[in-house]
Amino acid sequence: MTPEMLSLSNSPGLFVGIMLLKLLVVFGVTMLIVAYATWCERKVIGHMQTRLGPMRTGWHGLLQPIADGLKLFFKEDIIPSESTKVPFLLAPMMILVPALITVAVIPFGPDLKFGNFIIPQQITDLNIGVLYILAFAGLGVYGIVLAGWASNSKYALLGGVRASAQMISYELAAGLSIIAIFMLSETLSLREIVAQQQLDLWGVCSFVPNWFVFTQPLAFCLFIVTGLAEINRTPFDMPEAESELVSGFCTEYSSMKYALFFMAEYANMIVISAIAATLFLGGWSAPLNIAILTMIPGFVWLLMKIFALMFFFMWLRATFPRVRYDQLMRMGWKVLLPLALANVVVTGLVVVVLQ
């Protein structure tokens, strides 16, 4: 009997069990990375600014995320009396949920054989995986706008408005930069995209994998820049520009609700890194098609790629100042969008010529 894909129809009990296990593991790992990304960021930025970062809580401040979490947990939860209560409560969840839910389509390893079944190392393999990611990235902005508007505060509202303008402008360029990938892969399923990237580079170089970053370097750069803008990271953190807007959309938030915004920021960073790694850097595949490297389990490679990208984002934050609002808009509409469009046109031409 040939093994078949484990699904709800052929073995409901096992399917639900495995699914719950996968959900727990992925959620747990993501939350762990979120917690320690804050520590890493403070350490990395500290050292880059010739400081030390947290040093007092545990060895080299390793318990800092736990201390921060406990502190925020015991803080007074303030709801401004003039705020709109329900959206005010809803907004932090509306930011965190789209951020976390996107991880569901990221494949983190090859298929496993379990008895007579094939178990994919991915929570769900949607055939419209990338569309799903883009849709939830678009939903994320609702949380920010809602937080800004429901707070009934000038700074929060300005932060929310800025966020919506910024995210809408940059989502276009981000989406267009990914389109070039689809033209090459001819599929929207992330599982398939990773599988294609494991082939030989351009069908000739046998030990280098066919990562799309080699064929689409411009799209990769565009995606990183627009991705940074979409998750509101420095140098594009206009919605929470401290020097102008106090803390932007989360000015009025305190306690665990503020912690949710904080977690969402880092979860978004993980998600963008994971998407960039999956679409351009070969997902869970090894960087060279050599037996020793391909022996290492896929999730190790994926995590390494995610960490490398996250380190790059922290490095950028330590280096560059925030761009001005008009510069941000000009760059989004006049530089990145035309570049992404041109990239799509050129890719299309090449694809047609090669056929």
Added chain:
Amino acid sequence: MFKEFAKGLSITFKHLLPGHSTTVQYPTVKLKPSDRFRGLHRLVPSQDREKCVACYLCPTVCPAKCITVESAENEKGEKYPKVYTIDLLRCIFCGYCVEACPVEAIEMTGVYEMANYKREDFQFTKQRLLK
């Protein structure tokens, strides 16, 4: 433009390498203040008593008016400060008292950890200043 980006990134990366931190882990590691540091005052003792002759020059010159001196005469007929109190909550550590003193009876030490819990603890009396 990209050259400048790369330059900035290389600078921050260089700082990340070990040995570039300038932070001193303060409570466990302490820097030695310079010899000219103006910290807590000290009344200089001579053989059997303080050098101070209670000439009132330091409370006169003190811009914060934080020094209280009451003079008296001892059995040898020498003037000495019966009371010499510095209110550190008012003191601005300008060092004028040290400059004004004709007999070099007051000096400033490198002690800068002077936090305390009660207002009264900041009244440095003659006994405390002589230590």
